[in-house]
Amino acid sequence: MEFVAGIDIGAKTVKVIIMDGKREVRGKSTVKTRPDFTPVAKEALDLALQQAGLKEKDLSYIATTGFGRYNVPFRDVQITEITCVARGAAFLFPKTHCVLDIGAQSTRAIRIHDGGKVREFRTNDKCAAGAGGFIERAAKYLEVKVENVGDLSIKSDKPETISSVCAVLAESEIINHVSAGATVENIMRGVHNSLASRALALIKRAGLEDEVTFVGGVARQKGMVKALEETLKRKVNVDAEPEMAGALGAALLALRRLEKIREEGHKPASRPESREEIKVA
Numbered sequence: 001m002e003f004v005a006g007i008d009i010g011a012k013t014v015k016v017i018i019m020d021g022k023r024e025v026r027g028k029s030t031v032k033t034r035p036d037f038t039p040v041a042k043e044a045l046d047l048a049l050q051q052a053g054l055k056e057k058d059l060s061y062i063a064t065t066g067f068g069r070y071n072v073p074f075r076d077v078q079i080t081e082i083t084c085v086a087r088g089a090a091f092l093f094p095k096t097h098c099v100l101d102i103g104a105q106s107t108r109a110i111r112i113h114d115g116g117k118v119r120e121f122r123t124n125d126k127c128a129a130g131a132g133g134f135i136e137r138a139a140k141y142l143e144v145k146v147e148n149v150g151d152l153s154i155k156s157d158k159p160e161t162i163s164s165v166c167a168v169l170a171e172s173e174i175i176n177h178v179s180a181g182a183t184v185e186n187i188m189r190g191v192h193n194s195l196a197s198r199a200l201a202l203i204k205r206a207g208l209e210d211e212v213t214f215v216g217g218v219a220r221q222k223g224m225v226k227a228l229e230e231t232l233k234r235k236v237n238v239d240a241e242p243e244m245a246g247a248l249g250a251a252l253l254a255l256r257r258l259e260k261i262r263e264e265g266h267k268p269a270s271r272p273e274s275r276e277e278i279k280v281a
Helices: 037-052 081-092 132-142 146-154 167-179 184-206 222-232 242-263
Strands: 003-009 013-020 025-032 059-065 098-102 107-112 118-123 212-215
Touching: 003 037, 003 081, 003 242, 013 037, 013 242, 025 037, 025 242, 037 059, 059 081, 059 242, 081 098, 081 107, 081 118, 081 212, 081 242, 098 184, 107 184, 118 184, 132 146, 132 167, 132 184, 146 184, 146 222, 167 184, 184 222, 212 222, 212 242
Parallel strands: 003 059, 098 212
Antiparallel strands: 003 013, 013 025, 098 107, 107 118
8 A cells, every 4th residue: 555645834834644545544634834844844744644653654755735835855746735725625525616715824716627627716915814814813903712713703793894905904994893892703703704705706706616615724714604605605615624625635646646657657756865864953
């Protein structure tokens, strides 16, 4: 049995999926992202291997994705986040043709073919108001934990309007709502509604098709899911671990690449430096 790894180095966390040749997940892990990507990637990989009951030498191929994908010296290949997220979402929900990925720093709308190949995609601009980082800043100002904002948003009875496209101006709106006596629940739902409206604009530009699958860490927030469904006027698919879609897609593509190499009668290219030789502080 051959095993591969998909490593997704995101802005907030590093995710790893270990997969076998039957496309079954054998191990996974999540570790908070730190500035030195090599040690944190290795830490996350070791945790996933431990769960799988494997050693590094058991891996035949490693694919990396995420904004830190170039900074993992023991990788075999690096693949863009858009490609990996699309493939991971299609694996989880085979009938999906539209994927929304909201992470800490970016939002992406992706239209895909059957099987997860990308047809079209759009990303938000650099402003934090269009991604999950804005939720974290709002939660910090409102003095609530990020893990609680989804449940707070669900309890809203009169969502406040957050209309600014600039994160700084949006924060000013939040301050005004607090000063006016608005509840935390209604303000957080306003934040979620704002993100959902921006997501809808991206999805329309990429091409809205059924089914829609929502991935990324923000998809864990129930209030965000509800806001998105009401904005899109349809149910959306959400996996139990939506933040793992990129690592899952990387593992799937690593396995496909390895199979192609085997079909062509080649051996995987040797690395300039073996994983065992990489020293991590």
